[in-house]
C-alpha cells in the first residue's frame with residue numbers, strides 16, 4: 001500500500017528536524033532568534049549550518065542557494081556546490097554559518113529603480129530565519145531577503161517582514177488593552193487560492209504569444225466555451241489527475257499542506273489551495289507552488305498558464321488572499337465566536353479592517369496591479385477595480401445594530417435550516433457568498449480577491465499589514481490611559497460606532513460587476529482606477545510615504561524605486577506584446593492569409609465565370625482582411641514607435657494603455673475574423689479549441 005503522506009515535509013529542514021539534529025543550546029538560541037528575542041551569533045550559525053549541510057547531503061543535495069524574491073515578482077537563485085578542494089586537492093564538503101547567513105549574489109541586473117548606483121551595484125542576501133530551508137532539485141534553498149550595500153531593500157520579502165512586525169506590535173497593543181495580557185505577539189495568517197490553466201504542451205510551444213507574453217494576442221472563440229458551466233467542479237480529466245497527484249506529492253514533500261483542488265469555471269482552468277499559514281511563509285509557499293505547477297506540467301507534456309488573462313472571452317485567473325490575524329497563543333482575532341455582538345475584540349478588529357481599507361483603497365488596489373491583471377480588474381470581469389467590502393448579512397446586521405445601540409439577538413437566525421434530517425449538529429457558515437466582491441468577510445477571515453494569478457502575494461500582504469498596523473495603533477492610542485477595563489471596552493465600542501459611521505461608504509453587498517455599481521461608487525467617492533500603471537502613482541504620494549515610512553516598512557527612496565520599477569515593467573511588457581504581435585502577423589498570419597488567398601484565386605482562375613460564390617466571397621473576404629490586418633499593424637507600429645521614444649514615466653504608461661493597447665485589440669478582431677474561416681491547410685497557429693479542449 002502506498003502511503004501518500006509518508007514523505008510530508010521530507011524536503012524541509014523544519015523545526016522537528018532542527019530539534020533532533022541540533023545540540024540543545026543551539027536549538028534554543030535559534031528559537032530565540034525566530035521569536036525576535038536575540039540575534040544569531042557566529043557559533044550558533046556555524047552549528048546550524050553544519051547540521052543543515054549533513055541533512056542536505058543525506059537527501060542528495062549537491063548545491064545550496066540563497067533563494068530570494070527580487071522585484072520582478074518571481075524568485076531568484078544562484079547555486080553554489082557544497083564542495084571545495086582541500087589542501088591536497090581532494091574534495092571537501094563545506095558550508096559555514098557565514099554561507100548560511102549572508103550571500104553576495106551580485107545580481108546587479110535585477111531592477112533596482114536606481115537604488116544601486118553602478119559603482120556599488122552589489123546586492124546582499126540575508127537568511128530569513130522565520131522561513132524554513134528546503135531542498136528542491138538537489139539544491140538546498142535558503143529563503144533570504146535581498147538588500148543593497150546601503151541596506152535598502154531590493155526585494156519583496158524584506159518589506160513584508162517589516163510590515164508583519166509593525167502589525168504584530170499594533171495588534172498586540174490593542175489585544176493587551178482589551179484585557180488579554182498574555183498575548184505577546186501576533187501574525188497575519190494567509191491562505192492563497194491559486195487559479196491556473198493547463199493546456200497541451202505542443203499547443204503552447206506553437207504559440208509565441210503565450211510563450212513570450214503569457215497571453216494569446218488573438219484567437220477566434222471556440223464553438224464551445226464556458227456557457228454550459230459543465231467544467232466547474234466537474235470530474236477532473238485523467239491527465240490532469242495524474243498531474244495534480246504529482247503536484248501534491250511534490251508540495252507535501254516541501255511541507256506545504258496542499259489541500260483542495262478543483263476544476264474552475266473556464267474549460268482547462270483549475271484551482272489549488274493550501275492550508276493557511278503565517279503570511280511570510282504563505283507567500284514563500286505560493287512562489288514555490290507556482291514553480292511546482294509549472295515544472296510538473298512540463299513533465300506531463302502540459303503547460304501551466306499562470307497569466308491573469310490568457311484567453312479573451314474566457315474567465316481569467318486570480319489568486320485569492322485569505323487574511324486573518326492570529327495571536328501567539330492561537331486566537332484568531334477575526335473569529336466572531338458564538339456571540340459576536342458581545343465580542344468587543346472581534347468588533348474592534350473588524351471595524352479596524354473596514355477603516356483601514358476605506359482609508360487606503362488605492363494602495364490596496366495598487367498591490368494587485370500588473371499588466372496582466374488590467375484585463376481582469378475593471379474589464380467586466382471578477383472582481384471590479386473598485387475596492388469595497390462585503391460583510392455578509394449576519395455581520396452586517398450586528399454592526400448596524402451596534403451603531404443603533406441595539407443588541408442583536410444572534411440566536412434568532414431566520415435563515416437557519418436543516419437540509420438533511422438526522423443531523424443535529426450543522427456547522428454554521430457566517431458568510432453569504434457574494435462572489436463579485438473584491439474584499440469579502442468569509443467566516444473568520446477577509447478574502448481579498450483582486451490579486452492576479454501570476455503575482456507575488458507579497459505586496460498585498462505588506463499593504464494589509466501596514467494599513468492594519470496604522471489603524472490599530474490609532475485605536476490603541478485612544479484606549480491607552482483609560483483606567484478600568486469596563487471603560488476601555490465601552491470606549492472601544494464607541495470607537496467602533498464612529499468608524500462605522502465614518503467609513504460606511506466602503507461597504508457594499510450588491511453586484512460588483514454591474515454598471516450601476518460603477519456609478520454608485522463614483523457617487524460615494526470611491527476610487528475606480530482602471531489601469532495598473534495609473535495605480536502605481538500612489539506609491540510616492542505623500543499619504544503613502546507617511547504611512548509606510550512611519551511604520552518602518554519602506555523608506556521614501558524605496559517607494560520611489562518601486563514606482564519606477566513597476567512603471568518600467570509595464571512599459572516593457574506592452575512593448576513585448578507589440579513586438580510579438582508584429583512578428584506573428586508578419587511571419588505567420590499574413591503569409592497564411594496570402595497562401596489561402598492564392599489557393600482561392602487559383603480555383604477562381606480555373607473555374608472562370610462558373611466559379612461558385614463561395615470562392616468569390618473568400619477572395620474578397622480574405623483580401624479585405626489582409627488589408628485590415630496589414631494597415632492595422634502599420635498604424636500600431638507607428639503609434640508605438642512614437643511612444644517608445646518617450647521617457648519611462650507614468651504618463652507614457654498611461655498613453656500606452658489608452659492609445660496602444662486598443663490598437664492591438666482592433667487587429668485582434670480582424671485576425672479572429674480570418675481565423676474563423678481559415679482552413680487548417682494554411683493556418684497552423686493552435687486555436688482556442690485546440691488549447692481549451694485539448695486535454
Ligand code: ADP
Nearest residue numbers: 189190191192273274275276322323324444445
Ligand atoms: P473558497 O474557494 O470557498 O474561497 P477554499 O477552501 O478554496 O475556499 O480556500 C480558502 C482558503 O482560506 C484556504 O487556503 C484556507 O486555508 C484559507 N483560510 C481558512 N481559514 C483562514 C484564516 N483564518 N486565515 C487565513 N486563511 C484562512
Ligand code: MG
Nearest residue numbers: 193320447449
Ligand atoms: Mg476564495
